[in-house]
Amino acid sequence: MNQGEKMFRVAIVGRPNVGKSSLFNRLIGKRKAIVEDIPGVTRDRIVSTTDWRGVKFEVVDTGGYITSDEDKFAPYIRKQVEKEIQDADLLVFVVDGKQGITPLDKEIAAMLHKTEKPVIVAVNKIDDPEKEKLAYEFYELGFDEVVPISTIQKLGLAELLDKIVEHIPDYEKEIEYEEEEEDKDYIKVAIVGKPNAGKSSLLNAILGEERVLVSDIPGTTRDTVDTLFEKDGQKFLFLDTAGIRKKSKVEYGVEFYSVGRSIEAIEKADVVVLVIDASQGATEQDQKIAGLIQRRYKPAVIVINKIDMLKEKELEKVINQVKEKLYFLNYAPIVLTSAAKKIGIDELLEKIVYVYNQAWKRVGTGQLNRAIKQIMSLRQPPSYQGKPLKIYYATQLEGKPPAFLLFVNKAEGFKENYVKFLENNLRKLLGLENAPIKLIFRGKDEEKD
Template sequence: MSKPVVAIVGRPNVGKSTLFNRLAGARKAIVEDIAGVTRDRLYDKSDWAGKEFIIIDTGGIRFDDGDTFASEIKLQAQIAIEEADVIIFVVDAKDGITHEDQEVGKLLRKSKKPIVLAANKIENFSKHIDYYEFYNLGLGEPIPVSAMHGMNTNDLLDAVIDHFKPEFYEEEDTDRIKIAIVGRPNVGKSSLVNSLLGEERVIVSDIPGTTRDSIDTPFEFEGKKYMLIDTAGMRKKGKINEATEKYSVIRALKSVERADVVLIMLNAIDKVTEQDQRIAGYVHEQGKANVIVVNKWDLIKKDGRTMNEFDEDIRDKLKFLAYSPILYISALTRKRIFKAIELVDFVAEQHTRRVNTSDLNKIINEAIMLNPLPGGGGKKIKIYYSTQVRTAPPSFVLFSNQPEKVHFSYLRYLENLLRQNYGFEGTPIRFYVRQRDSKE
């Protein structure tokens, strides 16, 4: 299923980030204590009335002439607006309509997207506050809210999900492996897509894509069915500057959400950049099977150590993807591009691998015997039982007498043992530690 994207926009200091944190709530992503996973969130997940969606926070839009920073934030907001399915426009009810509110309103009207107008900072609903002037923005009925205290956000969310189309929650074709190709602008996503689809060995179906997004491209390779979904290279170019990198992660959101396997593309000339880390971190956090694809390998001068040096640089800067295969290609010359499809099949199988419960417990128990859990404040920490609760990604529940004291480093130790025994190459592994009291 696809998840709709909701962007929160507005001028500075109207409470956008406060509303973002309020809507993300307890679902806010837990950032792993591993170097390279981005700490600066401008996206998260939320849900209301059983409907999940992606939420994007944006910087305050300013229209100062000659202010580079203001222009950059405006560009970020424009990208979010372009990618969003619904937009929450936040205004300050205490200030009333400002010139910047009017300018943001003009920008939003041009987008032709559904707009939910949130009149924020109404802290006391028992007092009369005239927020009706915001009708003059021509964006529909303003909804009074207090993001700080969570007041009336239920009405706001009701209005948001009213704009979600039914096809967002339709089941998609499960016979095809859905592949997303993500990365910074100019790493070669379009070239790889064109090379894959233009080669004689690939049959591009003339059937329409999913109802969710008509730019999805079904194709077959060596008798197997695949779907290339919503990549930036397949999207019709808009007026937004495609070369701007800082917010390119926004463009990857929908693709990653819907994919079974993600090809994370790097440019061999640039090696691993901060934005590559940001995009790769999102793929990892979403639990997607993935392959690291280094493009433009034909442009690199090589000796006997070149590939090893590149491998070391990638493993150092993308430590959280230590489990991911690395493939070096040239989308332009088509060298090794079909090895990418082979790896897609391989990591898709690893992603859905299941471990027998008795075998799992045998491995966990042996691991504990070899490396006992540390003491927990005088009381011994125990893990009584383990079970795999899902695949895609492989997820395991450990039952312990002190779950809060099972350190993430110990879980990493268990993860390494599972990988040694079962592979799980190209897929994240998830552990959840739950409470179970001792019967002793």
């Protein structure tokens, strides 16, 4: 960066006592902001410089934003926060995942929408992977990027940092350049999983099956080598997940990095293969990686590897355990493999192609709306604020995976349980059983109330 050139500025904003200062300290890797479990401790802006993946940027911790004047410092804090919002290039809006959306969160969200600046919602205090679903309700605030984190448990921070640097212009230029050089006639596949699950041996079994390795080509990340492979006329680019994460000044621990190294490959992939060790079943680490896949709406295949080490009854138990632990990834088919004995390799490649094609599937508008009408006849959505919820019309958006825009009367009234009910039934009725689908709700008549 040239002297005098403005550094990319990230402002951490939110109401008091949601963990803004704790997040600030985690991002810069030192205890600079005072952290206390009482509202209003941070009264002024605190600025520091940090970096991630070799990209430097400024981070600003702001005071807790409140709209009332019950605190004598409130008007001063509001003025400082509003000035920082104007100066920042990106806003990280911190909310409390345990408390859920509050009226003040909604007021702050409305203010941030008016700025038209990029906003990442960091849902803090999600200290257990099984509680990540609590973060879903924060999509109601109207922002596309919602990341569950725990500043105490150091969870989700790598994903948040990845999201931040994606907004930095120099980083974006690099990504665009890399994509221009990519050939578009192959399926990009990321093989991910915890250490020793058998990822490398599985890839070797795939490459050795037909021995038609086209070439070893340098990957888009300098520290990796991606592998191009062809079988029966279909090309695959297997993304190497080793060595992606560069060391940062922020010390997050070995386990944190093992998750972080998978993030970039998942982001780039058309299909993600999650490898589970049959002798261990789905572990907490596997749940974390599956969460990364699910939150990005990535087509996926779950591989239970090393099946030759188990008896038939033991294997049945493992399959059921994997389904139970990774219930949120229920659209991903399960393939049983033994890399050592080359069992299940052909089926895996077939499933990769199948889920890839499902992710590109287009659904007619008439078919979509008939399906929604049929689903609602099975189970009406619960009432909201004493009024029935209505779905007027739906249409599919461009791109992949399949995303459907639903015009409704009250978008905030559609809660997770009913949204999942819609998703699961739409998959069945539209032939998208193995595709991640995204439902976007848009209210039509909030102004009338």
